[in-house]
Amino acid sequence: MSKFQKKQAKTKQGVPTSAMPDVVFMLLIFFMVTTVLREVELQVQIDYTEAENIEKIEQKRLVSYVYIGPERLGGGRLGETRVQIDDALIDDMGAIRNIMYDKLMEQPRLIVSLRVDRDSEFGIITDVQQELRHAGTLRINYSTRRQL
Amino acid sequence: MLNKKRGRENADIDGSSLADIAFLLLIFFLVVTTIDVDTGIGLVLPPIPDDIEPPPVRERNLMNILVNAQGMVLINDQPSAIASVRESVREFVNNNGVDPELSESPDDAIVSIKTDRRTPYNVYIDMLDEVMGAYEELRHQASMEQFGVPFSSLESGSERRVQIQEMFPKQISIAEPDEG
Numbered sequence: 001m002s003k004f005q006k007k008q009a010k011t012k013q014g015v016p017t018s019a020m021p022d023v024v025f026m027l028l029i030f031f032m033v034t035t036v037l038r039e040v041e042l043q044v045q046i047d048y049t050e051a052e053n054i055e056k057i058e059q060k061r062l063v064s065y066v067y068i069g070p071e072r073l074g075g076g077r078l079g080e081t082r083v084q085i086d087d088a089l090i091d092d093m094g095a096i097r098n099i100m101y102d103k104l105m106e107q108p109r110l111i112v113s114l115r116v117d118r119d120s121e122f123g124i125i126t127d128v129q130q131e132l133r134h135a136g137t138l139r140i141n142y143s144t145r146r147q148l
Numbered sequence: 149m150l151n152k153k154r155g156r157e158n159a160d161i162d163g164s165s166l167a168d169i170a171f172l173l174l175i176f177f178l179v180v181t182t183i184d185v186d187t188g189i190g191l192v193l194p195p196i197p198d199d200i201e202p203p204p205v206r207e208r209n210l211m212n213i214l215v216n217a218q219g220m221v222l223i224n225d226q227p228s229a230i231a232s233v234r235e236s237v238r239e240f241v242n243n244n245g246v247d248p249e250l251s252e253s254p255d256d257a258i259v260s261i262k263t264d265r266r267t268p269y270n271v272y273i274d275m276l277d278e279v280m281g282a283y284e285e286l287r288h289q290a291s292m293e294q295f296g297v298p299f300s301s302l303e304s305g306s307e308r309r310v311q312i313q314e315m316f317p318k319q320i321s322i323a324e325p326d327e328g
Contacts, residue, residue, distance in 0.1 A: 016160045029174055049273045053280035057186040058304075113186060116269050122215075123265030129322065133196050142273060143188040 044069035044084050049118040051144040062111045063141075064103050066096075068124060069117030081120055083128060093127050100135035115143040189276055194321055208249060209256040211240045212323075215275055217266035230274050237282035241316065254286070254316045262323035279320060286316045 046069040057063055064085075071079035071089065083090040085099055104110050112132055116125060132140065213233065214222040221228055223236050241257045243250035251257035259279055263272055284299070291299035291312050302309035 013159050018160065026174055049270045051189055051273055051277040051280075053189070053277055053284050054187045055190050057188070057190075060186065063186060111190075113188060118270040118273075120269040121265065122263045122267035122269055122272055125269065126263065126265065129193060133193050136195070138193040138195060139190070140193055141186070141188040141190045142276070143186065144273060144277075146187060 040087050043089055044082055045072050045078055046115055046117045048145045050147040052147045054144055062109050063113050065113050067115045081124055096131040097135045100137045104137050110137050111139045111141055112137050113141045113143050209251045211259045214262045215267045215272055217264045219268050219271035233278035234282045237279050258319045258321055260321045260323050283318050287312050290315050
């Protein structure tokens, strides 16, 4: 017990802790920022196509993403072309209609951004587009990189 | 206990500037972490047709572009290279009734795009890019003639921009997919 008291007396020249809240606050904000920016974990491989005449989507809030590409399997192997919305792979194409309809109800000016792998065949995109038409989400955007 | 803490306070290093440093760091991260802006080719899908027949479109006002499974492009049943799509669309849209085979006016011109189930996606995008490029060139030209400034410099939503957009409306139709 007497030892303990001695230690406390020495802390008179201790490190200042008044800045501690600032540091913690900063860290907190940093983590807040990074977690908000985190995109969905992609379960499909997407290599974007390039195009020249592209437009920017300024209002990110309006955008909902549909990912189409070969499924990532373990060990860097690629599987069949699949559709991913948010964090889930879509097994039944008919489900897209309901998902998109719900999103349209929340955001009437919804833009669906199709992020499609360049080597995909167009058939699956046709299917997705048909579902989008049924859902009533008609504004779409084919995500491409700017051609350099 | 309370007494002891008060005693310690005198030995404090001045920490008032730490808040400023924290702020600078915060701003730095905020600026740096802006993610890349989404870019892409925008398009509006046609709604699902009702039982009502769509209004008839005259043959000359319709330009059919077909991209087949081999990635070959057919414009009105004529095979053509992707690079020539832009020129064809420009001529077709900006015909203003001169050539009896091509559109009557930019307002009436409709570009119809049809694909096969096995069409490669990147060929489709290249083709769509060319079509968009044709419209962009026409709008740029009109903007230079009317206002003497490039179309891209007109602010979005501004009166001038809307006026040019209405001169050359992008009427791109995605054809109904074949059954099966």
